[in-house]
Amino acid sequence: MAExxxxxxxxxxxxxxxxxxxxxxxxxxxxxxxxxxxxxxxQDEIRTxxxxxxxxxxxxxxxxxxxxxxxxxxDETATIEFIAPNEMFDSHSGFGMLFVNVSYTETSGEVxxxxxxxxxxxxxxxxxxxWSHGDNELSGMSSDCETISLMLYVFPGxxxxxxxxxxxxxxxxxxxxxxxxxxxxxxxxxxxVDVNGPATSFVPGVSDDNEEVTVTWEAVFFDTIVN
Numbered sequence: 474m475a476e477x478x479x480x481x482x483x484x485x486x487x488x489x490x491x492x493x494x495x496x497x498x499x500x501x502x503x504x505x506x507x508x509x510x511x512x513x514x515x516q517d518e519i520r521t522x523x524x525x526x527x528x529x530x531x532x533x534x535x536x537x538x539x540x541x542x543x544x545x546x547x548d549e550t551a552t553i554e555f556i557a558p559n560e561m562f563d564s565h566s567g568f569g570m571l572f573v574n575v576s577y578t579e580t581s582g583e584v585x586x587x588x589x590x591x592x593x594x595x596x597x598x599x600x601x602x603x604w605s606h607g608d609n610e611l612s613g614m615s616s617d618c619e620t621i622s623l624m625l626y627v628f629p630g631x632x633x634x635x636x637x638x639x640x641x642x643x644x645x646x647x648x649x650x651x652x653x654x655x656x657x658x659x660x661x662x663x664x665x666v667d668v669n670g671p672a673t674s675f676v677p678g679v680s681d682d683n684e685e686v687t688v689t690w691e692a693v694f695f696d697t698i699v700n
Contacts, residue, residue: 568656600658
């Protein structure tokens with residue numbers, strides 16, 4: 474048969490067997506070479522081809538403080554305003570958070586006069602911020618001269634803690650955390666005073682009909698660092 478003749482030609486003669494051996498040896502060398510290139514020489518390139526870059530985003534904070542005192546009459550509601558200066562937006566990545574402290578003491582000077590009741594509300598109007606954040610503290614009240622502390626998240630997603638991200642590049646994440654629109658506008662703090670008169674208020678000339686309240690604003694700006 475023809476097949477038998479071919480096999481006989483290949484393996485029957487010593488020269489033919491030599492040629493087959495050389496061919497098979499060459500074929501094995503080629504296979505080993507390509508396997509070596511694929512698994513050793515190009516191993517790092519092949520592995521990193523599908524890797525995704527990871528980054529750590531950190532924030533360097535700068536606080537701007539502003540203080541204002543106001544005498545507020547009994548049953549009066551006063552509005553105290555705060556506007557962050559433009560230069561803070563120009564020189565930082567963003568406006569991160571806003572802290573407000575409302576402090577007061579009993580200033581009537583009358584004997585036996587207890588602390589008045591003061592309430593404070595940071596109204597979600599006039600300035601852009603993350604007003605719906607679940608950890609905001611927008612209202613507070615004090616009847617014992619304790620400081621009222623409020624807190625507002627301004628830049629969405631910002632809490633001052635570092636963030637780990639994957640994909641894209643450093644410039645992309647720098648741009649993601651740079652926005653001067655958050656915190657623009659006027660923040661409005663409404664303060665109401667309910668005077669608790671002294672026990673001797675029935676005496677002519679003895680009265681307590683107002684309170685001095687001091688408001689301290691702390692605007693926290695941040696700069697983004699991507700590593």
